[in-house]
Amino acid sequence: MHHIGYLLTDGFQVMGLATQTVFEYANKVAGEDFYALRNFSVAGGDVRSSLGMTIATLPVEQADHIDSWMVCGVGNPLESPSSQEERSFLQTTGQRARRIAAICTGGFVLAESGLLSKRRATTHWFFARDMQARFPDIQVEDDRIYIVDGAIWTSAGMTAGLDMALAMVGKDLGEDVARGVAHNLVMHQHRTGGQTQHSxxxxxxxxxxxxxxxxxxxxxxxxxxxxxxxxxxxxxxxxxxxxxxxxxxxxxxxxxxxxxxxxxxxxxxxxxxxxxxxxxxxxxxxxxxxxxxxxxxxxxxxxxxxxxxxxxx
Structure with a gap:
């Protein structure tokens, strides 16, 4: 079983949680419970989204045997930087997890944690220039749906997280399963990471x-x-x-x-x-x-x- 932990912080974008449906349907298409998902935050308890709804989370200290971390973004990463506790946790976890992924502006959390140093990365096009200016040692590619650089995955804004999650399913369970998931979710197409963010x-x-x-x-x-x-x-x-x-x-x-x-x-x-x-x-x-x-x-x-x-x- 592949355990996925979602790291949430106050003000997180609800759209990031939509990627959980990709893994849910991957289990259905594969005919087995391959993925197990849990939501975490630094302290645990209820975390408030940008929309105002709250999500119950476990404290990260209870996060044992997580294979993949999904870091959800916030509405404005420039106004809501990550906490020292988040950064310390990711710096430690980065040495153990199979992969760490950032959805949308979650890439700023990875950047602030030093995990994107000297790597290729992307984020929502609106904040890409800010990321490049703040972190000049990152090769920010502002016109990509998602980028995989070693164990680090980053995606562009909003729906691009679905494409990144589908790519993970394809890597873990094969492209046939990924296509089946896309079909079940009525996704118009299975976009590749190299595809532009703009239509x-x-x-x-x-x-x-x-x-x-x-x-x-x-x-x-x-x-x-x-x-x-x-x-x-x-x-x-x-x-x-x-x-x-x-x-x-x-x-x-x-x-x-x-x-x-x-x-x-x-x-x-x-x-x-x-x-x-x-x-x-x-x-x-x-x-x-x-x-x-x-x-x-x-x-x-x-x-x-x-x-x-x-x-x-």
């Missing part, structure tokens, strides 16, 4: 349903050539009206937005499949592999081949 669809953020509908249509039909006339029809606008409204709502021309969607779709295929680059270019609507490379260089600064090597590494 092209979210960054476009249209203000009206008609533009959102056109974007949804485009995303589902990236393999085909997409014209302004076709998208305008989906939005029930004339092509001229569509271009004007689209640019006003998203800040991009329709062609630039579609290129961004193609780029994101291609990157996901590179990260999550073994399809040849020629196939990926065709499936995501680029003219050919060379065209896809040109767009990758503009968008990411690296060619698709380099990204694929990094993911495989």
């Amino acid at each position: 092209e669809m979210l960054s476009l953020a249209p203000k009206t349903d008609r533009i959102q509908n056109a974007l949804n249509y485009a995303r589902k039909n990236l393999m085909r050539p997409l014209t302004v006339e076709e998208l305008a029809e989906e939005a029930n606008l004339s092509p001229r009206q569509f271009s004007r409204v689209f640019t006003a709502e998203t800040g991009l021309s329709p062609s630039k937005a579609i290129e961004g969607l193609r780029l994101e779709a291609a990157r996901l295929m590179i990260e999550q499949s073994r399809h040849p680059l020629e196939v990926i270019a065709r499936e995501t609507g680029f003219r050919d592999r060379r065209h896809m490379r040109e767009v990758f260089m503009r968008g990411y600064g690296v060619p698709p081949q380099s990204m694929r090597r990094e993911v495989r590494a």
Whole structure:
């Protein structure tokens, strides 16, 4: 049995506890009680979340035989630094646990404990620059879902903790079990650690349903050539009206937005499949592999081949 301890502190983000469901369903999919979970705090007793609800915890002095520690983040780590007791505990525990993971801003607790020194790490994008400024010996990668550096795991904000927990399940019980868990939790996709924290669809953020509908249509039909006339029809606008409204709502021309969607779709295929680059270019609507490379260089600064090597590494 693999014992997981959650380290909570006053003001912790409730979303961090959502990762417990991943391990719960891993037991169901695997058909055995592989994971056992308990909540801890330095002193034990009720711990108040940022939402105001309280969670009963055990004192860390009762934490025997914990294989993995999950450190939950707080709403603002700059205003709520970790306590000396937390840091001392993690410094000692770090020598014994199989792995220590930080969910969202929980990475600041590991950083303050010295556990991230000279390591790669990530955290919520909003606080990534603050982490790098405060801890210059950490290689902070602010555009990653999660990072594994030896026995230390760190994740980006909120839902990225679910992806990190799924990766742990995959490592412990195999990818088939991890996929089964993702399916049970109705997760749209099993995101890899190298995936960006930002979504092209979210960054476009249209203000009206008609533009959102056109974007949804485009995303589902990236393999085909997409014209302004076709998208305008989906939005029930004339092509001229569509271009004007689209640019006003998203800040991009329709062609630039579609290129961004193609780029994101291609990157996901590179990260999550073994399809040849020629196939990926065709499936995501680029003219050919060379065209896809040109767009990758503009968008990411690296060619698709380099990204694929990094993911495989």
